[in-house]
Amino acid sequence: MLAKRIIPCLDIKNGRTVKGVNFVNLIDAGNPVELAKRYAEKGADELVFLDISATQEGRQTTLTMVHDVAEQLNIPFTVGGGINSVNDVEALLKNGADKISINSSAVRNPNLIADIARQFGSQCVVVAMDAKCINNEWIIHLAGGTIPTRKELFHWAKEVELLGAGEILFTSMNHDGTKNGFANEALSQLSKTVNIPIIASGGAGTIQHFVDAFHIGKADAALAASVFHFEDIEIADLKQVLSTNNIEVRL
């Protein structure tokens, strides 16, 4: 049976991992290659790197980082952040990224999804959506949730599916950072709306939150950052509990 995936997310700036990662015995917590390998050993099914570099030089360093990670890592990884064109995608894939994730550039130019899918296949196109629930409507936001758009989550999800997206990474801005659990109701509605895999993001605080994201939210994968980076939750323990809750995982 297809296993539910656990995906740690790492922020990258100028080719280095940022946000305090707190692993014991890790010589250089800012080294993305070392961190990626450590996560693979811990049982992560996939990794997401989010490039938050603000400059062109920073992005260039990311390409080198992608190459170095691909050289060492034996599980798949996605790179997102600052991707605006088919050329950007090509550079990342050529350096060894398995998938790319686009967010605001897809909102600004939805055809970018179709262009990437046509050239490289739907399997490498993840569309990330940051949405905030306002008056019972899930509104897509840009720039880390600061800029509202006119797009509504479920319509946008349907649209990206038709354009050729291979997966949707849905972050609830209402839940992100709260450690109060994922947006399970919206997740399950999203799963009913489209027939492509959904990655849940935003709100992970406890192991039970992951159980709920899969049972109630019907998510195909769950992504989190700080609970893994600070070792609040060990992936091995998490997967053990998921398994005893009859959720298929790769142990």
Added chain:
Amino acid sequence: MKLVILDYGAGNVKSVQFACKRLGFDAVISNNAEVLKRADKVIFPGVGEASSAMKKLKGKQLDHVIKNLEQPVLGICLGMQLMCRYTEEGTTQGLGIFDVSVKKFAPTVKVPHIGWNTISGLKTSLFKGVSEASYVYLVHSFYAEKSNETTALTTYGVDYSSALQKANFFGVQFHPEKSGDVGELILNNFLTL
């Protein structure tokens, strides 16, 4: 050993090359017919859309070259699908090495099939030391039907061939280069055949 990874402009050859390197094998990336013919082993990867990938192969007259190779050949993902007789993706005639059709998953399951799934009914030396129901990483929307050339089965809505073999030709639907320790074991089995 001369190991060649076929690069015909469809997919990420780098990851495969890196994985071989991690196992201690240096691979040459090439689309040159002579280089392919002289190789001891050939890896035939592929990601993307079948009809355009097949066109690229034909454009370089590599379709005949691949079919006539006598050394061990490993097709990965789309590479394996193109080794089949026919694929529904872009109604494409394949190389016909495996007498198998490739079909689109029915919408009763989410498509693409993305993630870690199990392989079972393992046959042949490619799976030496690999436990039944091991997890491997897969990303695909089309699947090869079950046949008497099947050497591993995976279930996703249907039971399908996640590996095929005929004579010197091996095919795997999953990505051994992205399937953790299990994938490395399988790739190593091929490289040390």
